[in-house]
Amino acid sequence: MEALKVHKKGLMQQLFPQEGETQPRLRFPEFEGVGEWEEVRLNSLGDLVSGLTYSPSDVREEGLLVLRSSNIQGGKIDLTDCVYVDPNIKGANLSQPNDIFVCVRNGSTALIGKTALIPNEMPLCTHGAFMTVFRSHTPKFVFQLFQTSRYQKQVAGDLGATINSINGAQFLRYKFLVPKPPEQQRIAECLTSLDNLIAAATRKLDMLKTHKRGLMQQLFPQVGEGNA
Structure with missing residues (x-):
């Protein structure tokens, strides 16, 4: 999950213009050479x-x-x-x-x-x-x-x-600097898919933590209880 978050952060730095720049360093092939983004x-x-x-x-x-x-x-x-x-x-x-x-x-x-x-x-x-x-x-x-x-x-x-x-x-x-609507949609689709992967990984991790907690309670005696 952390690897996915790091990957998204790095990707966003490439897909959005950095300070002092008017276009991103990485563009999808269909938008290469389209030109600068507009400040709005x-x-x-x-x-x-x-x-x-x-x-x-x-x-x-x-x-x-x-x-x-x-x-x-x-x-x-x-x-x-x-x-x-x-x-x-x-x-x-x-x-x-x-x-x-x-x-x-x-x-x-x-x-x-x-x-x-x-x-x-x-x-x-x-x-x-x-x-x-x-x-x-x-x-x-x-x-x-x-x-x-x-x-x-x-x-x-x-x-x-x-x-x-x-x-x-x-x-x-x-x-903000923004591209034309088709490029906006392409960027949104890419980053939203990553967000969905991160959310799914988070849910899975939460389920595993809950399962482990329940298992630990069964394997080890609780306060005031006898031997397991």
Whole structure:
């Protein structure tokens, strides 16, 4: 799994232009010689969807799922820790498949800017006020843009001027170099397939850890028990 992560990191450094460059060092054969990428602001690639402000009295045992920063784990949506509110609550913008879920405010600076794609199989949900959703016509490519060093540097620059938060208007002014749509799609397909391999390897590792833990409990006496 770690080898796959290292491979993806190295590949991204080749597939996206480095600082001071206007085209990547590695291109798929069909795009060689096509030319430089264009610098655009994020607002040309999509729009922000604001989060829900809710109070403890709005929380329910079940109802409308509210995604929070704890639901982003390793670039994926994790539903281990869930909060629900009244489905009829006012001000809830429902998330859609392939929305990009972004943490824009948190007590931990390490979480600011973290992202995850909303999968197709997600239950009906919205997101909390400390989060935002970026809704794009090219979500899988933009999601990969959000994994680049260019994105991370712009997030870090915002944190130097504010208190553990990204301002929405400033976020939409972030600048990125992008190719034409066909090359965007090709890059997104390649990197998404790697993400899927990493996710599958992570699930397998988690299953093995769970199996080992159960086996150890059977093989060795627990506190207060006799011999196995």
